Amino acid sequence: MAKANHERLSILRRKQVEQRTGLSRSSIYLHIKNGLFPKPVSLGPRAVGWLENEINAWLAEKLEARNKA
Template identity: 40%
Template sequence: MRLIRRAEVRELAGFGSNSSLYRAMESEQHPFPKPVSIGKRAVAWVESEVKRWIDERIEYFRAA
């Protein structure tokens, strides 16, 4: 399991800003994975969860 930090998450998932990333985590329909704490003031995301979310979004929009 690999943990990735916010900058890499934004690049990988195509979020233009931190606020768009955090809004996606609050989405009702396709919520973005929540980060895990890796320290007092540090979070990271599980890379496989982020990639699975991307794959699900691709499938959702192709099916539409």
């Protein structure tokens, strides 16, 4: 088993990611394909999720880019 991480990890499902980011399902997967969005974590044969801290970091990056413009 992997070493315990002191940071609390939380998984967001696709609907939660859509709500947080305002992106549609197809936009999320297009951004992933283009290397512009965090990759999902496999949770099972037909289930994926995203690490909440990676989604938060992506959102913070977008805000920073907006504020620099």
